[in-house]
Amino acid sequence: MDEEYDAIVLGTGLKECILSGMLSVSGKKVLHVDRNKYYGGESASICPLDELFSKFGAPPPDESYGRGRDWNVDLIPKFLMANGQLVKLLIHTGVTRYLEFKSVEGSYVYKGGKISKVPVDQKEALASDLMGMFEKRRFRNFLVYVQDYAEQDPRSWKEFDAQNQTMQELYEKFGLDKNTQDFTGHALALYRDDDYLQTAAITTIRRIKLYSDSLARYGKSPYLYPMYGLGELPQGFARLSAIYGGTYMLDKPIDEIVLGEGGRVVGVRSGNEVAKCKQVYCDPSYVPEKVHKKGRVVRCICLLDHPIPNTRDALSTQIIIPQKQLCRNSDIYISVVSFTHQVAAKGWFVAMVSTAVETDEPEMEIRPALDLLGPIKQKFVSVSDYFVPTDNGLESQIFISESFDATTHFETTCLDVLDIFKRGTGEEFDFSKIKHELGEEEQ
């Protein structure tokens, strides 16, 4: 450890692993350390099952749960948008070759106490019970407009200035009712609250396009999920970093981030060893004095021995409960994966309910979501603080990621990573630096 590095990365969560990979690829000498003896930090998938039970202080699982090693249970629920930033990063870095994915089967939205499939094509839109007859036609016109909208081609704007006019105005232009606005904004544009209504419509147009482009890639839903759980993602990027010379140390406690003149980082101390470095990249848990709590997220892991009722026995699915439906300020998400993703023993399902905490009783807040799941064999509730850095790193050269937010996909994760990379290196990440012989795959 007693060497000098360009950058020391602390924590092996997904964000830190992507950064580590990008830094190594860019020719930096990287030391990557985690205090835990496993990869992934907050974004790990827990295996075997006993470990999950003991993590939450529950007695060990009985034999009905099958082989413990067949389980890989995520601590945070997220899916990948098939046409989103993370998929682009995976493909451009070649990390995709270490992973396999499955499409999530469908997406549902909650309305008036029951769930309906989010319509993915015109046929489904026409059959959907989410809208009345005339509303369906208006919704279709709206979708066609968004699809044809080209930012470079004013003719496609149809006399609507999406850069300056609000989303509320665009909805009104098409005469969409509150209910349609609700599922468009929350189940297609994936907003967690209604602030977007008063901002420029262009952002929402882009989000709906991301949704439909993602959907167009693999069909049933815009979401992908990695086999063996989300914990594979940080491992894949860690491997990229290692291949480009990054040094890995797990199970290594960090006692101090050593500062020099002007509060600038000069190294990292573990026991009596000090590794020198020019920069540190880390998650909030390594620098509690440099982050502040912006909110709380409640997550409930539910183990089920059956699919979710009313989802046509889907082996994977997402259910969104728009905030207004429960008189809340933020949406509740349910994500479901199963044994077909090698994250549970044969016949088992893992459902995760999550949302931003709004009251003193987070468990009560997610009650309506839990009620949709049918009988729950075991549930584990956790409430985590959501931290954001108070230091942008430009002086201290300590670059801190934000905690994982309550969003249902990795788009904000990637934005945070790309922003940190730019702050840290002063440049955008150059994908052309990845050598093609990295794979040396024939074909």
Added chain:
Amino acid sequence: MANRTSAAQRPNGSTQGKICQFKLVLLGESAVGKSSLVLRFVKGQFHEYQESTIGAAFLTQTVCLDDTTVKFEIWDTAGQERYHSLAPMYYRGAQAAIVVYDITNQDTFARAKTWVKELQRQASPNIVIALAGNKQDLANKRMVEYEEAQAHAEENGLLFMETSAKTAMNVNDIFLAIAKKLPKNEQTTGPGGSGQGRRLVEGDSGAKAAGNCCK
């Protein structure tokens, strides 16, 4: 990753036999010659001062057996073994492993034994494991007896050969021996084998773009 079986297009043009693809992982202490063995096998090269593994930790090579072509997808540790920080992903779905030690260094043999245990614990139960005593060209400095390693291999059901990446001794042979021992029918993918998902590639559109949303 999967044990994919399909009709093979032979180099001579005749279509017969099948291609089976297997994930093979290398394990062993730093500097025992893991990368050198792979480079010798895949490219026929040897470098006296091979750098620590950088930039090429994923190679493929095929071996032909009678009517079957066995394609190895070879994963090198990329140095993550150095501080015992190898990711579980590395073992995941591996159908074969070569555990390498240096015959001139007793510690590397002790470490090889723990890697074998680790594989038996972490990897899929029907993984084919080979033990390779590398640097056989330095037999005059030998610290690990051939018989000792062979006995360990027999006890644990491992293939065993002493190899030399430098002289190429037994390098092709050990991969060939593994290829012969691997199951070649479709039903044999163990529980730790293929996850049966898809790999993502650029421009992948799943041929489903037509008729979808909003068109």
